[in-house]
Amino acid sequence: MKPGNKPDPFTAKAHKEGYLARSVYKLEEIDRRIRLTRPGLRVLDLGAAPGSWTQYLANKVGARGHVVALDLNPLRFAAPKHVHAQEIDILACPVSDIARLGPFDAVVSDMAPHTSGVRDSDVFRSVELVERAIVIADASLKKGGTFVAKIFQGEGFDATRAMLRTRYETVRVLKPEASRKESIEIYLVGLSRREDPPPLDPAAAPPAPAGAPG
Numbered sequence: 001m002k003p004g005n006k007p008d009p010f011t012a013k014a015h016k017e018g019y020l021a022r023s024v025y026k027l028e029e030i031d032r033r034i035r036l037t038r039p040g041l042r043v044l045d046l047g048a049a050p051g052s053w054t055q056y057l058a059n060k061v062g063a064r065g066h067v068v069a070l071d072l073n074p075l076r077f078a079a080p081k082h083v084h085a086q087e088i089d090i091l092a093c094p095v096s097d098i099a100r101l102g103p104f105d106a107v108v109s110d111m112a113p114h115t116s117g118v119r120d121s122d123v124f125r126s127v128e129l130v131e132r133a134i135v136i137a138d139a140s141l142k143k144g145g146t147f148v149a150k151i152f153q154g155e156g157f158d159a160t161r162a163m164l165r166t167r168y169e170t171v172r173v174l175k176p177e178a179s180r181k182e183s184i185e186i187y188l189v190g191l192s193r194r195e196d197p198p199p200l201d202p203a204a205a206p207p208a209p210a211g212a213p214g
C-alpha cells in the first residue's frame with residue numbers, strides 16, 4: 001500500500017473472513033441482488049483462480065451441489081470434494097470438453113485478460129473472453145439457468161449485451177460496490193436462459209484493434 005492510501009475495506013474484510021481475494025464481495029453482492037446461489041446447485045466458475053469466488057460458491061451450494069472451477073492457474077486453497085478444479089486455457093480448450101462437465105444451473109465468469117494499459121486492446125481481449133463464456137454457457141447451461149460475466153466497457157460491449165438478449169429472458173448490467181470506481185469492469189447478467197440459443201454471429205464481434213493478437 002502506498003503511504004497515505006487508506007486501507008481498502010474489502011481487502012481487509014476478505015483477509016478477516018478467510019477469502020483469497022477481495023473480488024468475492026463483487027460476487028456476494030451479485031448473489032444478493034439476483035439470488036444466484038442456493039444449496040444443491042451446479043455452477044461453472046470460469047477464471048476461478050486464486051479462488052475467492054470458488055470458496056464462496058462451494059460454501060453456498062454445499063456438499064449436495066457441485067462447482068467446476070477452471071483457470072489458466074491453479075486454485076490457491078484446498079478445495080472440498082464437491083469442487084472440481086482444472087487448469088486450462090478457456091480460449092484454446094474445445095467447448096465440448098467443458099460442456100461435458102455440465103450441465104450447470106449457473107455459469108459465472110470473472111475472467112480478465114492480463115491488462116496491457118492499452119484500453120482498446122484490453123477491452124478487445126475481455127470481450128473475447130466473454131464471448132467464449134457465452135458459447136460455453138450455450139453448450140452447458142440448463143434452460144432457465146443464470147449467466148454472469150465480467151466485461152470491460154468499450155467497443156463490443158453493446159454487441160455482447162445484444163447477444164445475451166437473444167439468449168436470456170432478462171439481461172442486467174451490475175457494477176458491484178467492491179468493483180473499484182476507476183475500473184472499466186462491469187458485470188453482465190443473463191437471467192433465465194431460453195431454450196435454443198441462436199449461433200453466435202461472428203459479424204457482431206468488433207474488429208480487433210491494431211496490435212491485438214489475431
Ligand SMILES: C[S@@+](CC[C@H](N)C(=O)[O-])C[C@H]1O[C@@H](n2cnc3c(N)ncnc32)[C@H](O)[C@@H]1O
Nearest residue numbers: 047049050051052053071072089090110111112
Ligand atoms: C480477476 S481473476 C479471477 C479472480 C477469481 N474470481 C477469484 O475470486 O479469485 C481473472 C482470472 O482470469 C483468468 N483467465 C484469463 N484468461 C483466461 C483463459 N484464457 N483461460 C482461463 N483463465 C483465464 C486469469 O488466469 C485470472 O486468474
